[in-house]
Amino acid sequence: MTNESEAAHVQECRDWQAVLAANSWAGIAWPKECHGRGATIGQARIFAQEESHFEVSSGVFMVATGMVGPTIIAHGTQAQKDYFLPRMLNGEHIWCQLFSEPGAGSDLAGLATCAVRDGDQFIVNGQKVWTSGAHFSDWAMLLVRTDSDVPKHRGITYILVDMRSPGITVRPLRQITGHAHFNEVFLTDVSIPVANVLGEINGGWGVAQTTLGNERSMIGGGGSGIGFKSLLHLARTSGCANDPIVRQELARSYTRFELLGWLSHRARARSKLGLPPGPEASVMKLAVSERVAADGDLALAIEGANGMLTSTDAPQDGMFQQMFLNQWSVRIGGGTEQIQRNVLGERVLGLPSEPRPDKTLPFKDLPHN
């Protein structure tokens, strides 16, 4: 995607999101007092299914409506709800997530970006990395360290920052697909009002869990990867649909596809009960990760030598190559496969937790790179 085509896509998303809001189809399952339509999750899903039949997208608002919005609904003050929720629903504010740092990805609680209070402002210094869409975002959810004298999970604050604040520098990172989807973000003496803290000062870890749970559900429920019908079509048009090995792999792919459908029914049943995303979000994310990896391998195996081509030289303009390369986004973003397994081992199977000697020591006494 070129800079121009990305800018056009962002504008199309803003325009479509504005149309949705103007007709009360944005925030369908959010409560009315949170500026939503007050309908059910099931009704929101029906709308999404119908919407998918049209060439429209509000994709750049996924972080806003899928992650920040639910977090503000769960932890925000009424003033925060009234300011931020309508503006993300109407296409005005695109959001990004300033969580990961060069030294804090899987170990997110080890983050070092620090905020020092100065009257009614926090002054923030540090660096974030892998920030999807930071280059076109208006606002960000930011995790900062506000107390280094307590164990690492207890000194974190969740704060909302205007991406146009002085002192924020965004630098793009080019990834394996050739696109620059994410960025490094440098924060130098950035002043953020204390009123923008979401939840309690030093209580940000709990607030972040709401965001991360919603992120896992969103990635797991997003149906990422190659649709089964596309793979079948590829096998037929490549003349290998009768190959016994390919048939066996296609059957496995179909099984994965069906299992994911049932897993997502289970996740939806939980949200219908009004429960927040639980460990089944990790099951879903892991299942989607395994699927994109296996289906990516299968697609390129079916293409044979053509699998080595790219872009317009490759079959279907390199669609399968892009999907193959994109698998690592799904497998790493929102928590790696290994981390999802840790979550499942500890929270679902009740296995002994990993040794974590750093859980009780003050953050300032931990060894740092």
Ligand SMILES: Cc1cc2nc3c(=O)[nH]c(=O)nc-3n(C[C@H](O)[C@H](O)[C@H](O)COP(=O)(O)OP(=O)(O)OC[C@H]3O[C@@H](n4cnc5c(N)ncnc54)[C@H](O)[C@@H]3O)c2cc1C
């Ligand atoms: C496409 C994409 C988009 C992203 N967007 C954003 C974004 O918008 N905002 C944001 O804040 N972050 C974003 N991220 C960052 C993402 O959350 C991190 O990459 C991820 O959490 C892993 O952290 P890391 O890259 O630092 O890897 P590390 O944590 O350094 O992990 C390296 C390897 O060690 C393994 N590992 C680490 N700890 C353990 C453990 N305890 N047990 C077992 N194995 C372990 C990991 O599984 C991994 O294989 C994005 C990442 C991707 C790929």
